[in-house]
Amino acid sequence: MALGQDTRTPKSARRAANDGDTMSVDWRGFARRLGARSYILLLLILVMVIGGMLSPFFFTGRNIQNILVTGSTVSVLAIGQFAVIVTAGIDLSVGAILALGTVVTALLLEHGQSTLVTIVVCLALSAIVGLLNGALVVYARITPFIATLGTMTLLTGVAYIVQSGTQINITDQGFLNAIAGDTFGVSNLILIFLVVTIVSALVAQFTPYGRQLYAIGGNAEAARLSGIAVKRDLLLAYAFSGLMAGLAGVMLAAELQQGSSLVGQGDELTAIAAAVVGGASLFGGTGSPLTSVAGGFVIGIITNIMNLLGIASQPQLITQGLVILIALYLTSGDCPRLVAAIGARIPHRRSAGGPDGAPSDDAPKSAATGPVERLREP
Amino acid sequence: MSSPVTDTAGAGVVLEAIKISKSYPGVRALSNIDLSLQAGRIHALVGLNGAGKSTLVKILSGVERPDSGELRVRGTHVNFHGPRDAVAAGLVTIHQELSVLPNLSVAENVMLAAIARSEIRPISWTRIRATARSVLARLGSDLDVRLKARDLSVAQQQVVELAKALQGKASAILLDEPTATLPQRDVDILFTVMRRLRSQGTAMVYISHRMEEIYEIADSVSVLRDGHLAGTYAMADLPAGRIVKEMIGTTEVDEAATQVDTGPSQQRTIGEPVLEAARVGDGKTIFDISLTLHRGEMLAVAGLVGSGQGELSKCLFGARKISGGTLRVNGRAIKRLTPRRAIRLGVGLLPADRKYEGLILGMSIRDNTTLANHRRYSRFGILQNRDESRETKRITSELRLKAYSIAQAAGTLSGGNQQKVVVAKWLVAQSRILIFEEPTRGIDVHAKQEIYGLIHDFVARGGSAIVLSSELSEVMMCDRAIVLAKGRVVGELGHEEMISDRNRLLEMFA
Numbered sequence: 093m094a095l096g097q098d099t100r101t102p103k104s105a106r107r108a109a110n111d112g113d114t115m116s117v118d119w120r121g122f123a124r125r126l127g128a129r130s131y132i133l134l135l136l137i138l139v140m141v142i143g144g145m146l147s148p149f150f151f152t153g154r155n156i157q158n159i160l161v162t163g164s165t166v167s168v169l170a171i172g173q174f175a176v177i178v179t180a181g182i183d184l185s186v187g188a189i190l191a192l193g194t195v196v197t198a199l200l201l202e203h204g205q206s207t208l209v210t211i212v213v214c215l216a217l218s219a220i221v222g223l224l225n226g227a228l229v230v231y232a233r234i235t236p237f238i239a240t241l242g243t244m245t246l247l248t249g250v251a252y253i254v255q256s257g258t259q260i261n262i263t264d265q266g267f268l269n270a271i272a273g274d275t276f277g278v279s280n281l282i283l284i285f286l287v288v289t290i291v292s293a294l295v296a297q298f299t300p301y302g303r304q305l306y307a308i309g310g311n312a313e314a315a316r317l318s319g320i321a322v323k324r325d326l327l328l329a330y331a332f333s334g335l336m337a338g339l340a341g342v343m344l345a346a347e348l349q350q351g352s353s354l355v356g357q358g359d360e361l362t363a364i365a366a367a368v369v370g371g372a373s374l375f376g377g378t379g380s381p382l383t384s385v386a387g388g389f390v391i392g393i394i395t396n397i398m399n400l401l402g403i404a405s406q407p408q409l410i411t412q413g414l415v416i417l418i419a420l421y422l423t424s425g426d427c428p429r430l431v432a433a434i435g436a437r438i439p440h441r442r443s444a445g446g447p448d449g450a451p452s453d454d455a456p457k458s459a460a461t462g463p464v465e466r467l468r469e470p
Numbered sequence: 471m472s473s474p475v476t477d478t479a480g481a482g483v484v485l486e487a488i489k490i491s492k493s494y495p496g497v498r499a500l501s502n503i504d505l506s507l508q509a510g511r512i513h514a515l516v517g518l519n520g521a522g523k524s525t526l527v528k529i530l531s532g533v534e535r536p537d538s539g540e541l542r543v544r545g546t547h548v549n550f551h552g553p554r555d556a557v558a559a560g561l562v563t564i565h566q567e568l569s570v571l572p573n574l575s576v577a578e579n580v581m582l583a584a585i586a587r588s589e590i591r592p593i594s595w596t597r598i599r600a601t602a603r604s605v606l607a608r609l610g611s612d613l614d615v616r617l618k619a620r621d622l623s624v625a626q627q628q629v630v631e632l633a634k635a636l637q638g639k640a641s642a643i644l645l646d647e648p649t650a651t652l653p654q655r656d657v658d659i660l661f662t663v664m665r666r667l668r669s670q671g672t673a674m675v676y677i678s679h680r681m682e683e684i685y686e687i688a689d690s691v692s693v694l695r696d697g698h699l700a701g702t703y704a705m706a707d708l709p710a711g712r713i714v715k716e717m718i719g720t721t722e723v724d725e726a727a728t729q730v731d732t733g734p735s736q737q738r739t740i741g742e743p744v745l746e747a748a749r750v751g752d753g754k755t756i757f758d759i760s761l762t763l764h765r766g767e768m769l770a771v772a773g774l775v776g777s778g779q780g781e782l783s784k785c786l787f788g789a790r791k792i793s794g795g796t797l798r799v800n801g802r803a804i805k806r807l808t809p810r811r812a813i814r815l816g817v818g819l820l821p822a823d824r825k826y827e828g829l830i831l832g833m834s835i836r837d838n839t840t841l842a843n844h845r846r847y848s849r850f851g852i853l854q855n856r857d858e859s860r861e862t863k864r865i866t867s868e869l870r871l872k873a874y875s876i877a878q879a880a881g882t883l884s885g886g887n888q889q890k891v892v893v894a895k896w897l898v899a900q901s902r903i904l905i906f907e908e909p910t911r912g913i914d915v916h917a918k919q920e921i922y923g924l925i926h927d928f929v930a931r932g933g934s935a936i937v938l939s940s941e942l943s944e945v946m947m948c949d950r951a952i953v954l955a956k957g958r959v960v961g962e963l964g965h966e967e968m969i970s971d972r973n974r975l976l977e978m979f980a
C-alpha cells in the first residue's frame with residue numbers, strides 16, 4: 093500500500109483539518125513513543141513495589157525525598173551523558189568534572205564570591221572542559237573513550253591540587269539555601285533536576301539539534317551528507333555533558349555542604365548505566381533523556397532499598413551489577429526482538445493501523461538494530 | 471500461453487518451501503508461498519519493491535524463521551535455527567551486501583568452511599591454495615588466490631563467494647540482487663559462472679529487477695506480489711511483458727509504465743550555467759575533470775562502476791576534498807565547499823550507497839525524509855512534526871513507497887523502498903541542483919518510471935540534474951552525456967548523437 097492515499101482513519105482526517113494551527117507539534121506521536129518505551133516505566137514501578145514490600149520505610153515521605161534528592165544529581169549527570177552516548181560517544185570524565193565542580197564551588201565561596209558568580213564560573217569552567225573533550229574527539233580524532241579517560245585522570249589530579257587539603261566546607265547560607273533549600277516544601281535540588289529533565293526532553297524530541305544528535309549517532313556519514321554540522325553538534329554535545337556534570341557538582345556541593353576531590357568517583361559509570369538501562373545503545377542513535385533519568389532511578393531505588401535493609405556495601409555491588417545486566421537484557425538485548433517476534437505472530441492485530449495509527453511503531457526499530465541486522469553488514 | 475509449473479516432486483527437487491508465511495509488525499511480508507527448486511535449474515524470483523523476495527531468501531537461508539509453513543531439503547523436513555543450519559544443509563546465500571572477509575586472501579575465503587571444520591589439518595597453505603585454485607577453475611576463473619579480498623572488484627568478490635559455495639558442496643545457491651551493483655561486463659562473467667554451476671547440477675534462486683537478465687538466465691520464474699505468489703511459470707512459454715504484468719497485478723496494467731522512457735527531452739529552455747567544474751581532481755581517482763551544468767538541463771555522467779563517478783559526485787557536492795581545479799555554483803567560485811554549504815546553495819546529492827551514505831537506518835521514514843532541511847520544518851526552533859508528516863506522506867505516496875507507516879524505521883524497508891526514501895529526502899529539500907548517483911539501482915520497473923518522471927519534472931521546473939549512471943538507457947534520457955573512464959573524461963555527446971551514434975556511446979562505455 094502506498095502512504096497517504098490509503099486507509100485514512102476518521103481520526104487522522106480530523107487531525108488534517110486542524111493543520112492550520114500555528115504550532116503543530118506531534119504530541120500524540122510523542123506519547124506513543126513514550127508508551128512503546130513503557131518497559132522502563134514498568135521496571136520503575138516494579139522496583140518501587142518491591143521496595144514497598146520489603147521495607148515499611150520505603151514509602152515514607154522522608155525516604156522518597158531522599159531518593160529524589162540523591163537521584164537529582166545522578167539524573168543531571170545521566171542526561172548529559174545521554175547527549176554524548178546518543179552520538180555513539182561516551183564521556184568518562186563527568187565524575188571528575190563533578191568533583192572539580194564541588195571543589196571550585198567551595199573554593200570560590202570561601203573566597204567570598206557571590207552565589208551567582210560562583211555558579212556561573214563553575215558552570216562555564218565545566219562546559220569548557222566538556223568542549224575540550226569534544227575538541228579531542230572531533231579535531232584530534234581520539235576515540236571518545238580514550239579522550240575522556242585522559243581528561244578524567246587529568247581533572248582528578250587538578251581537583252586534588254586545587255583543593256590542597258582534605259576538603260573545603262561551605263558555610264555560605266545564601267548559596268546553600270539557593271541550591272539545596274526548599275521552595276514550597278520541595279527541595280530546590282529536585283526542582284533543578286525537574287527543569288533540566290523537562291527542557292532536555294523537549295530539546296531532544298522537538299528541536300533540530302536533538303534530531304541531529306540522533307542522526308549522527310545513527311549514521312554519521314549519512315548525517316554529514318545531509319548537511320548536518322556534525323563537528324559542531326558533537327562539540328556541543330560534549331560541552332553539554334560537561335555543563336551538566338558541573339551543575340551536578342554545584343548541586344552536590346550544596347547538598348554535602350563541602351567541596352571534595354573525592355566525591356563523584358565512579359559516578360560516570362552510574363551515569364552511563366542509567367542511560368543504557370534507559371534504553372540508550374552505546375552504538376548511538378537510540379534512547380532519550382527521560383528514559384535515561386528513569387534508568388537512573390531504577391538503579392537509585394534499588395540502592396535505596398538495600399540501604400534500608402541494611403545490606404553491606406559489597407553484596408550491594410553484586411546486586412547492583414546483576415540488576416544492570418538484567419535491565420540491559422530487557423532493554424537492549426535480545427528481549428525486545430523476542431517481544432517483537434511474539435507480537436508479529438499475533439495475527440492481524442497489528443496491521444490494523446493506518447499510516448500513523450499503528451501502535452507498534454517502535455517494535456521494528458528494535459528489530460532493525462538487533463544483532464541479526466548488524467551482522468549482515470560487512 | 472504460459473502454464474504454471476506444477477510441483478514435480480521428483481528426484482530433481484533440491485529444496486521445497488511449502489505454504490511459507492511471515493509477518494513483521496504491521497505487515498504481512500509473505501503469505502502461503504510455495505517454491506520448489508530443481509537441481510540444475512535457475513529459478514528467478516521477481517516482484518516490485520517490498521513484494522517479499524528478500525524475506526523469502528532470508529527464510530530459505532535460515533536468517534529469519536517463518537511464522538508457518540515448512541521447508542524440505544531433498545524431501546526431508548528441516549528446521550533452520552540460523553544461517554549455519556542452512557549452510558550445513560547445502561544452501562548457500564549470496565546477499566546483496568557481500569560477506570567476503572576483506573583481510574583474508576582469496577584462498578582463505580574460498581576455503582573458510584573447510585579450515586573452520588579442520589578438514590585440512592595440519593593446515594597446509596599449499597593444499598589450501600591448490601584446492602581454492604581448482605574450485606575457482608571449475609568456475610572458469612583464474613583469480614590469483616593470494617590476493618586479499620579487499621583488493622578485488624565487486625564482481626571478483628562475487629566469484630569468490632560462489633567458489634566458497636561450491637567448495638562447501640552447495641546444492642542450492644540463493645542470489646539476492648547480485649547484479650545491482652555490477653557493470654555489464656561483470657554481469658556476463660557472473661552469468662557464465664552461473665551457467666557452469668547449472669550444468670554441474672546446482673539449483674539457484676536468482677533475484678533481479680532487470681527483466682532482460684531474467685529472460686536471459688532463468689529457466690523458471692515465480693512472481694511475488696504483495697507477499698502473495700502471483701504465479702510460477704516456465705520461462706520458455708512466457709510472452710515478453712507478461713512477467714511485469716503479473717508483478718504489477720492485472721488490474722493496473724499500464725504499458726507505458728513498463729518501458730524505460732528514452733524519448734528525447736521536451737523542448738526545454740536551457741539557461742545559464744549553474745554548476746561548473748574546471749579541471750577538478752582529487753589527486754587519487756579522478757583527474758582534470760571539467761563540466762558545466764546549465765539551468766533546466768539533465769547531464770549524464772556515464773561510466774562503469776569504478777570509473778570515478780562516485781568520487782566525482784562527492785567532489786561536486788563538497789563531500790570529498792578536491793586537490794586541484796575550481797568549482798562554481800551559480801557563477802560564483804566556491805573556495806571550500808562542504809555538504810552543508812552545498813545544500814545551502816541548493817545542491818543535493820543522492821548517493822548510490824543508501825545504507826552507508828543515504829539513510830539513518832534506525833530513524834523513521836519521516837525523520838529521514840526531512841533530515842536535510844530542518845530549517846524548513848521548524849518554526850521558532852521547534853520542529854513542526856505535523857508539517858513534516860504531511861510533506862513526507864505526500865512525497866512518499868508520489869513515489870509509491872511501500873510502508874505501513876511513516877514512523878517505520880528506514881532499516882525495516884525493502885531495499886528499493888529505502889532508495890525511495892533517499893529520493894524523497896532530496897526532493898523535499900527544495901534543491902535546485904540534484905546529483906543522482908545510480909538513481910534507480912535496486913528500484914523496480916514500476917517505480918523506475920516514477921523516478922524518471924520526477925527527475926524530468928524537476929528539470930522542467932527549472933531545476934538541473936546530473937545523473938551518474940552505468941545504465942545506457944538512463945544515460946540516453948539525458949540532454950547531454952559526459953563519458954568517464956578511469957577517472958578522466960573521455961568523451962561528450964549531445965542527445966541526438968547518443969541516439970544516432972549509440973555504438974559510439976557503447977564503445978566509450980567499455
Ligand SMILES: Nc1ncnc2c1ncn2[C@@H]1O[C@H](COP(=O)(O)OP(=O)(O)OP(=O)(O)O)[C@@H](O)[C@H]1O
Pocket residue numbers: 456459460494495497498499517518519520521522523524525526872873881882883884885886887912914
Ligand atoms: N525487519 C522488518 N520489520 C518490519 N518490516 C519488514 C522487515 N523486513 C522487511 N519488512 C517488510 O517486509 C516487506 C517485504 O520486504 P522484502 O525486503 O522482502 O522486499 P523485496 O521484495 O526484497 O523488495 P526489494 O525489491 O525492494 O528488495 C516490506 O514491506 C518490508 O518493509
Ligand SMILES: [Mg+2]
Pocket residue numbers: 523524525884885886
Ligand atoms: Mg530485497
